[in-house]
Amino acid sequence: MAGNSDPLTPRAKLAVTAGKAVAAASRAAGRGSGSVIGGRVALKLDPDLLARLAQNLDVTLVSATNGKTTTTRLIAEALKAAGPVVSNALGANMPAGITSALAGGSESKFGVIEVDEKYLAGVARDTDPKCIALLNLSRDQLDRAAETRMLAENWREGLAGSKAVIVANCDDPLVVWAASSSPNVIWVAAGQMWKDDAWSCPSCGGVMQRPGDDWFCGECGFRRPTPSWVLSGDHVLDPHGSAWPIHLQLPGRANKANAASSAAVAAVFGVPPQVALERMYQVQAVAGRYDVVQFQGRDLRLLLAKNPAGWLETFSLIDPPPAPVILSVNARGADGTDTSWLWDVDYTRLTGHPIFVLGDRKLDLAVRLEVANQHFQVCDSLDQAVQMCPPGRIEVIANYTAFQDLRRRVGN
Known part of the structure; x- marks a missing residue:
């Protein structure tokens, strides 16, 4: 002891x-x-x-x-x-x-x-x-x-x-x-x-x-x-x-x-x-996960999801449509550089949500969403995505380094 x-x-x-x-x-x-x-x-x-x-x-x-x-x-x-x-x-x-x-x-x-x-x-x-x-x-x-x-x-x-x-x-x-x-x-x-x-x-x-x-x-x-x-x-x-x-x-x-x-x-x-x-009950957020932050006059909820199982669980807890959703994916060393896992995620669960796509591998994700018949827009930055989002709390789902990038941008 x-x-x-x-x-x-x-x-x-x-x-x-x-x-x-x-x-x-x-x-x-x-x-x-x-x-x-x-x-x-x-x-x-x-x-x-x-x-x-x-x-x-x-x-x-x-x-x-x-x-x-x-x-x-x-x-x-x-x-x-x-x-x-x-x-x-x-x-x-x-x-x-x-x-x-x-x-x-x-x-x-x-x-x-x-x-x-x-x-x-x-x-x-x-x-x-x-x-x-x-x-x-x-x-x-x-x-x-x-x-x-x-x-x-x-x-x-x-x-x-x-x-x-x-x-x-x-x-x-x-x-x-x-x-x-x-x-x-x-x-x-x-x-x-x-x-x-x-x-x-x-x-x-x-x-x-x-x-x-x-x-x-x-x-x-x-x-x-x-x-x-x-x-x-x-x-x-x-x-x-x-x-x-x-x-x-x-x-x-x-x-x-x-x-x-x-x-x-x-x-x-x-x-x-x-x-x-x-x-x-004391635990409100864990290393920024689940935090709701103010950014450009909007409420953003930050959600970390790194693989198909994590994205599936995360989709189950976002606000119902038409809550806007920002998805951000990188493929740097800490994430793993293979993005083929994006094809294992069921994106039809996002039907009805306005979707905005960011990150180093936004085009990989865009192709996957296209195949899943989802309506989305590819954006160059978080700032641009937030400005394009319709009203309501914005759900932001990102994998590991993309999540860290977002936290830095919103000052979390």
């Missing part, structure tokens, strides 16, 4: 100090938060630093294709009821960013850490987590991310025999297969709107049967486990069958699912569902 003898060797202390100095210099130069470069420098000086920083913390790791940053934030809020929390709240989720975040939390009891899917097994080895939350797996960054079943296999092998309590979404067959190698799993029925990455059985390759909300493989018998926590409308049912209301300022079904998983994690650490869910 925190407060024990200082775990840091002189070398580790030097690494932390150097990392903080480099991060501060990076911030001063206007190059972002500096957490990644600071963490890289610190790990170069002490390759074991992440393990040292984690050893006095009760660590929870959160991994998924979508919802990691928000769920990390919800769990961190809930666990503050039981003690001080350190977290990589800004989403720097590879080892350097995680190291940088933990270096700032020397007095904390809990570490709540978002982890990029590809790094989960390694970070779990280093941090000896008490709990790991696995939410979903779907296609993302097709030019460099492993195919989803390979990612699930990486998780399955990396977590085999883990001492951590695994809190896993029983509605995603890939997550279930990955978590099933662990001896201690708590299943949460959090739902799965996007099913296109889980039509074949991850265990044997057979065709998955999906009657209603259930799923099973007709060939090898791999099937949906029975959940002990269930998202049911606006409530989460705990293992005793009690229903607890979910009151969030964050919109949409996906965030209720994130809250249900977060409540299950909080319970692992002794925080009751009522307390955990009440604390989650």
Whole structure:
């Protein structure tokens, strides 16, 4: 527990100090938060630093294709009821960013850490987590991310025999297969709107049967486990069958699912569902996501969506037609440079909305919208798009670097 003898060797202390100095210099130069470069420098000086920083913390790791940053934030809020929390709240989720975040939390009891899917097994080895939350797996960054079943296999092998309590979404067959190698799993029925990455059985390759909300493989018998926590409308049912209301300022079904998983994690650490869910109400926006900002006399709601599953969930929470929608897509390094995923998104859900298209890859998106029979206009800038929008709150949906560009433009 925190407060024990200082775990840091002189070398580790030097690494932390150097990392903080480099991060501060990076911030001063206007190059972002500096957490990644600071963490890289610190790990170069002490390759074991992440393990040292984690050893006095009760660590929870959160991994998924979508919802990691928000769920990390919800769990961190809930666990503050039981003690001080350190977290990589800004989403720097590879080892350097995680190291940088933990270096700032020397007095904390809990570490709540978002982890990029590809790094989960390694970070779990280093941090000896008490709990790991696995939410979903779907296609993302097709030019460099492993195919989803390979990612699930990486998780399955990396977590085999883990001492951590695994809190896993029983509605995603890939997550279930990955978590099933662990001896201690708590299943949460959090739902799965996007099913296109889980039509074949991850265990044997057979065709998955999906009657209603259930799923099973007709060939090898791999099937949906029975959940002990269930998202049911606006409530989460705990293992005793009690229903607890979910009151969030964050919109949409996906965030209720994130809250249900977060409540299950909080319970692992002794925080009751009522307390955990009440604390989650404090979260209004997460690194700019869901913020409503004023720009050129209009209300813009900023929504981040990075892949087909994320766009599908986001379309479900926008204001009804004729609310104007601005879509912005880039394909820079952090986004993945392959935009073929745009063809997996069902844009007919935007029928009736005036659509305005921006970003480095606006023409890729324009072709896709044309094929989907949508009415849209291609714009050169956010300013131009906003000026062309009809009245009403404007929904702005962007992928990762396009979202950062928009936040800078609106001063968020």
